[in-house]
Amino acid sequence: MGSAKWYLLNLHITCILLDWAMTVLAVPYLIFPALGGYPLGVLRFWFGVPSIVQLYVVMNLAFFAVTSVTLIFENRFYQLYARNSFWRYLRIPFIIINYLLDATHLLPACLMVPDQKTALEFTYEQIPNLSDEIKAEPLFILAIDFWVQMPYISMGLRNVVQVCLFGLINRNMNLESRSFNRSENTINLQRKFLNAIKAQLMVLAINFLVPQAYTVVSIATNYYNQFANNLVITIVALHGINSTLIMLWAHKTYREYCFKTFKKIRSFLGYTTPVSTVSIQPKASITI
Template identity: 35%
Template structure:
């Protein structure tokens, strides 16, 4: 393989992610304004958690598309960064650790929103959970900050590791063989096991809180301890939150599935590698756009203030809302 395709080059990777962050930044800033100043009183209890999720989503976008810009030689756990931190000579292992932490903190922020909903609805008065929730949340954030440490600590000897990479990828272009390639790991356990542990923990916690929320709402609906209007509003918010988080995660499954297949069959395709990380870098953009649309107060503000001069936009938007149902 050689650089016969521009899409396989480091220049394309850097250009694409720079372009992406230039598009994302104004949208992220606008969404931040909406959360801070356009969140209605009815959503006040979740305002901080919404901002927390949005903050770490921005952090991951900046981490991938500006600070590090990873050029990954998958299926080998090797590559080199092209981002701003590279110009400040920040060690590559530290840049990889930063991305791992940002991914963990983004996942914990999703759990935090679900926990907040459960606590406000069912755990405020006389419930045992209110005595443990702070410890639970702090522990989650601590785990997110340290789970990737094995990958940081067990970085292999680079000379020997590079030789293994060249043996694994004999078709590696000459242009890359002479680059400053950094090998994060030769033993996948130091990467896979921490990531698997963190992913399982976050999915388990999210599933438990979602189940408990719906279970308790159903029980209190039967007991008439919550009004039908309150239950309807809470279900609407949970549906909106599920869509806001699940659709971007579903988009991430495409590059993640390819990376798994690439590793199993030892497929090296640099064009696919580049587009995988570009897709991952676009996660925050999808999440922000969905948030602005799926939550009614933000959607109304966008339509009223930003799109009022576009002929027929309000009419077309209302038809879309009617088609898919207002959340």
């Protein structure tokens, strides 16, 4: 747990920032299959932040969240099986390249934003049943070309890397469970960790792969369903709470530390758990 605490903290902070961006700061309202929409958060109404800046920040936070989960898998694989392998020389460049790609994926699209008047005309033709309420909003169209989906494809490839790391850990644990090199208690602990990885992988698949798959299908087939678009945003926004619950359930040390901190906060605020007292009345004795 000690070697993974900074990776868990990184994941937790990234999830918090992504949640705030999706539900408070930006609150994107997307209109797939068009690559556009408009924000509904405080950054627009209170601070007047341009839509393109909000889009860039939210997308980068989503990329960072995927990378933070990948790094947890990589750290566990390295600590358990690859400390003496050639991977120890490649892991730092691997981490740096991932974050560089996260920060630069969307730059070409943001630097080549089409003329919004032309883009809106294209969008209205692409989605003829777009409601007048949405048309009245300040719609921002990122692009009218298919190549802008490359960041989504990159996220999918990164998820494949996670599956490969998970497969390597699973294979090695199965091999070790058949040998007598380690105690049964150690193997059981590793199996518990494997279950935690399965849960984290499931959360990632639900909160990122499912929305990503729908987005690609919607754009490829030119399918418009505003309810489904809103559901995509809701599913992505739930990643933070789902990931936090998984960490509290899967990592005992992390869970105990959080509960200990929560008790300290309650004590600092003056909240104490009431102790119920039960009074026992003495029974009258009858002597003959």
